[in-house]
Amino acid sequence: MHQNDALDRSSLQRLQVERLRETVRRVIANVPFYRERFRAAGIGADDIRSIEDVRRLPFTTKQDLRDHYPFGLFAVPMADVARIHASSGTTGKMTVVGYTRHDLDAWAEVCSRSLGCAGVHRGDIVHNAYGYGLFTGGLGVHYGAEKHGVTVIPISGGNTKRQVMILQDFGGTVLTCTPSYALNLAEVIQELGVDPASLKLRVGIFGAEPWSEAMRKEIEKKLHLDALDIYGLSEVMGPGVAMECLAKNGPHVFEDHFLAEVIDPDTGEVLPAGARGELVFTSLTKEAFPVIRYRTRDITSLDTAPCSCGRTLARMVRVTGRTDDMLIIRGVNVFPSQIESILVGLPGVEPHYQLIVDRVNQMDTLEVQVEVTEGTFSDEVKKLEGLARRIENDVKDYCGVTCKVKLVEPKSIQRSEGKAKRVIDKRKM
Amino acid sequence: MKVEQISVFLENKSGRLSEVTRILGGGGINLRALTLADTTDFGILRLIVNDNRRAVELLKANGFTVGTTEVVAVEIPDRPNGLADILDLLGAAGINVEYMYAFVERHADNAVVIFRFDEPEKAIAALQKAGVSILPGEKVYAL
Numbered sequence: 001m002h003q004n005d006a007l008d009r010s011s012l013q014r015l016q017v018e019r020l021r022e023t024v025r026r027v028i029a030n031v032p033f034y035r036e037r038f039r040a041a042g043i044g045a046d047d048i049r050s051i052e053d054v055r056r057l058p059f060t061t062k063q064d065l066r067d068h069y070p071f072g073l074f075a076v077p078m079a080d081v082a083r084i085h086a087s088s089g090t091t092g093k094m095t096v097v098g099y100t101r102h103d104l105d106a107w108a109e110v111c112s113r114s115l116g117c118a119g120v121h122r123g124d125i126v127h128n129a130y131g132y133g134l135f136t137g138g139l140g141v142h143y144g145a146e147k148h149g150v151t152v153i154p155i156s157g158g159n160t161k162r163q164v165m166i167l168q169d170f171g172g173t174v175l176t177c178t179p180s181y182a183l184n185l186a187e188v189i190q191e192l193g194v195d196p197a198s199l200k201l202r203v204g205i206f207g208a209e210p211w212s213e214a215m216r217k218e219i220e221k222k223l224h225l226d227a228l229d230i231y232g233l234s235e236v237m238g239p240g241v242a243m244e245c246l247a248k249n250g251p252h253v254f255e256d257h258f259l260a261e262v263i264d265p266d267t268g269e270v271l272p273a274g275a276r277g278e279l280v281f282t283s284l285t286k287e288a289f290p291v292i293r294y295r296t297r298d299i300t301s302l303d304t305a306p307c308s309c310g311r312t313l314a315r316m317v318r319v320t321g322r323t324d325d326m327l328i329i330r331g332v333n334v335f336p337s338q339i340e341s342i343l344v345g346l347p348g349v350e351p352h353y354q355l356i357v358d359r360v361n362q363m364d365t366l367e368v369q370v371e372v373t374e375g376t377f378s379d380e381v382k383k384l385e386g387l388a389r390r391i392e393n394d395v396k397d398y399c400g401v402t403c404k405v406k407l408v409e410p411k412s413i414q415r416s417e418g419k420a421k422r423v424i425d426k427r428k429m
Numbered sequence: 430m431k432v433e434q435i436s437v438f439l440e441n442k443s444g445r446l447s448e449v450t451r452i453l454g455g456g457g458i459n460l461r462a463l464t465l466a467d468t469t470d471f472g473i474l475r476l477i478v479n480d481n482r483r484a485v486e487l488l489k490a491n492g493f494t495v496g497t498t499e500v501v502a503v504e505i506p507d508r509p510n511g512l513a514d515i516l517d518l519l520g521a522a523g524i525n526v527e528y529m530y531a532f533v534e535r536h537a538d539n540a541v542v543i544f545r546f547d548e549p550e551k552a553i554a555a556l557q558k559a560g561v562s563i564l565p566g567e568k569v570y571a572l
Binding site: 372373374377378379380381384385388406407408409410411412 | 434436438439440445466468470471473475492493494495496498527528545
């Protein structure tokens, strides 16, 4: 266990205050956005004396990040940025994040500590089926596993039959992927007639999308492993912001790197431990892309009661929802407004649409229902089918998610009095 | 020489087709010919009726998406190879059939085939040149 995983809370807070003050100093010096915000709020680095002083700092939102696309909130010169990652955002614009070498080390450290939470040790083989690329999942876990001193198989996502063969032949003991992909894998294992007990898998580290306790039970039963929840978001770091231990009581936040608060999403008031609200993170060690009081939109609560594993780090209660309309579909962030902007851009298409999200055979599905109007209607099947295919392709291109377009009759999508109900999420979390 | 056809977008939901026919029947509309093209999710109902304008109004008023298309009604001798001969003729003229459907005329020895062509003018010219009988709209609506 890492030394900082079991600090007594007062020592942890002393470390946090010191690091927070340093971070505030750094962003004031290097990021005009924060400099102006903090000046307006009348706060400087020297005003940070106790951990409660973080409450005097203004929040940062996803919109702030978007407004400074791509590199406007970086706190170091580009030459010092060792790597860039990005996640999708509304209207197709991504949220871009950067890491210095030191940040990559810190990230690898928290991912290594995450593997530690899962009891991963020398001799283990990590079958890393998180996607590699701009998405933080694959590379985040990869470098964490290397730092942890275990073998890593950078299989990335997809090609599931081949993954099963590699699980059989290479003997992966630790599976890392999204929970929905784990279930997909389990299904293919079953289809191929492979006995899951014949695999060497012992533990799974699953994240990047919300999942339920019921899903945990199902994955554990089908894959014969302990399924643990890893939490992270690229704006804060990537995977490894928090990780569940084998006590399976919610992810421990690596609080020496990330200061967590839970606020009332309406008033911005900080809520006491145990109260449910919006999770807010402040970077304590990041150099290239520190965030101050970043509103994650994830709804959870924090529990600082001691854990049977010996860690003193606060635990997050399972994320059960969001304060915005973002959907996470097979690990991809999708905003209804992204799909709306695709539809509005098509000639003749009226923006009456509805998104139906479901989980079929353990995989998230997205159906986009679009009303057919006189402008888009044709007496020829191939033209209507062409329209549906075009929307499907655009959604894939712009949002990175596969959907099925269903053309429906006009007025068949319910009109609401106030805010349109664009999303029907049938998944049971 | 062209015939106006109405097309209606239908979701694959039970009762939709009967609703369309009831609406038309209630408005005193007589159906002359119809065909339904269906896919997994939706169908396109194509109709030839005795009063197009009224039919379109009624359907629109009931919230249906309606389109009108010009099709060609060809009279074909009701005997083996009657249709094949016509199709060969069209093929030889390089004319593409988008879709077609047929009905047998009452008290006559001919079938009527409704064609949707990519290039209707070209098709009509080719058919006329070969002496094939093309029914004008008024005649089809009144059949």
